Amino acid sequence: MLDEKIxxxxxxxxxxxxxxxxxxxxxxxxxxxxxxxxxxxxxxGTGIKHxxxxxxxxxxxxxxxxxxxxxxxxxMPEIVFPSTDEVENMVRAxxxxxxxxxxxxxxxxxxxxxxxxxxRILSDKRAWISGIRSDQTGFRGQSEIVESDPLRPGIxxxxxxxxxxxxxVKEYTGKFMLPINALYSRGYRSIGCAPCTRAVLPHESERSxxxxxxxxxxxxxxxxxxxxxxVMREEE
Ligand code: SF4
Numbered sequence: 001m002l003d004e005k006i007x008x009x010x011x012x013x014x015x016x017x018x019x020x021x022x023x024x025x026x027x028x029x030x031x032x033x034x035x036x037x038x039x040x041x042x043x044x045g046t047g048i049k050h051x052x053x054x055x056x057x058x059x060x061x062x063x064x065x066x067x068x069x070x071x072x073x074x075x076m077p078e079i080v081f082p083s084t085d086e087v088e089n090m091v092r093a094x095x096x097x098x099x100x101x102x103x104x105x106x107x108x109x110x111x112x113x114x115x116x117x118x119x120r121i122l123s124d125k126r127a128w129i130s131g132i133r134s135d136q137t138g139f140r141g142q143s144e145i146v147e148s149d150p151l152r153p154g155i156x157x158x159x160x161x162x163x164x165x166x167x168x169v170k171e172y173t174g175k176f177m178l179p180i181n182a183l184y185s186r187g188y189r190s191i192g193c194a195p196c197t198r199a200v201l202p203h204e205s206e207r208s209x210x211x212x213x214x215x216x217x218x219x220x221x222x223x224x225x226x227x228x229x230x231v232m233r234e235e236e
Contacts, residue, residue, distance in 0.1 A: 002171050009160040010044045012145060013037070016129060016158045017046040024127040024158070025049045027118065027222075028077065030065045031191060032169050033131035033161050035178050040160070042073050048129065050077040051121055055113035056087065057193040065181040072179065080121055082113045099196060103214055106196075110220040113193075118222060119152065127156035132223055133169075134162050136190075136206060139217065139224035151225065166206065192220070 016024045026041070026048050028034035041048055052066065070077060090098065090112050099106040122128055128149070134141045140162075143150075149157040161169070166189075173180060183191050187199030189206045200209040207218040217224065 002168060002175070005164055005168055006040065006172070008163070009037075009040050012158055012160040013041055013044050013046050013048070013129070015146075016127060016156075017044075017048055020125075020127045020156070022049070023125050024129065024156075025051055025121065025125055026129040027121075028052050028069075028131070029191070030062060030069055030181060031131060032173055032178075032180055032184065033133065033164075035065075035069055035180065036164075036169055036172050037129065037131050037160060038069055038073050038075065039172075039176060039178055050075050052077050052079055053114050053117055054079050054081050055193050056082065057113065057195055059183060059191070059194040059197070061182045062191060065179060068179045078121075080117045082117050086112050086116065097195065099211075100213070103216060106211060106214065107221065115221045122152060122155055125155065127158060129158045129160065130223065131161050132159050133164055133166070135165055137218060137224065139219060143223075151221070151223075 026034075026037060028038065028050050029052060038050065066077065069075070090108060094101070094105055094108070099109045132140045132143060134143060143157075143159055143162060145159050145162050147157050147159070149155040172178070181188075181191055183197075183199075187201075188197065188209060189200055190210055191197055192210055196211050198209045198212055200206070210218050219225075
């Protein structure tokens with residue numbers, strides 16, 4: 001079963017590279033899923049450029065795994081930062097921890113620290129690769145393995161792990177002894193910025209530790225509109 005998933009995902013990565021060459025990039029947060037993709041890329045020999053978003057609020061453990069993975073695969077990820085002017089203006093107007101005050105302030109922070117830098121990177125690219133899985137959120141469940149980016153017209157998005165579940169990711173990680181972010185061993189299951197991520201209990205959902213004080217959809221705007229409303233099927 002895992003072998004089939006590996007083969008399918010490698011095929012997708014090879015297809016992305018053959019189709020777009022240097023105009024396709026891989027956005028990694030050095031999550032377990034993204035590290036699987038880095039490993040698959042090394043098997044496929046695609047040479048697709050890695051980039052990552054440094055929001056300025058990341059946990060130290062994420063910088064540590066960034067360095068470990070970069071050394072393991074000999075990659076030099078492009079680290080993309082938000083605009084200094086935009087962050088300074090936002091903090092001056094709304095405070096350093098504005099994301100705690102309201103959902104709209106949280107969205108402003110995510111837009112400033114994540115979405116605009118991502119859009120800047122993609123502005124001269126034709127496609128990008130993400131490590132989302134369909135079982136993570138409602139919007140991700142409606143994604144396709146190869147799709148037009150629903151948030152960035154004209155840009156293609158490849159989701160090679162869309163049909164994997166967390167057990168597949170864990171199995172791959174164990175089988176090929178991939179290093180992982182140390183926070184996973186402390187109960188974290190989805191890792192983002194330090195002030196907006198916490199460990200979860202075994203019965204809680206994977207993304208419930210993200211912005212846990214909100215009832216929302218647990219998306220920052222990279223993969224889904226922050227105010228996404230899931231499409232209800234008839235039987236629901
Ligand atoms: S996750 Fe939190 S700290 Fe990070 S960009 Fe979003 S609101 Fe800001």
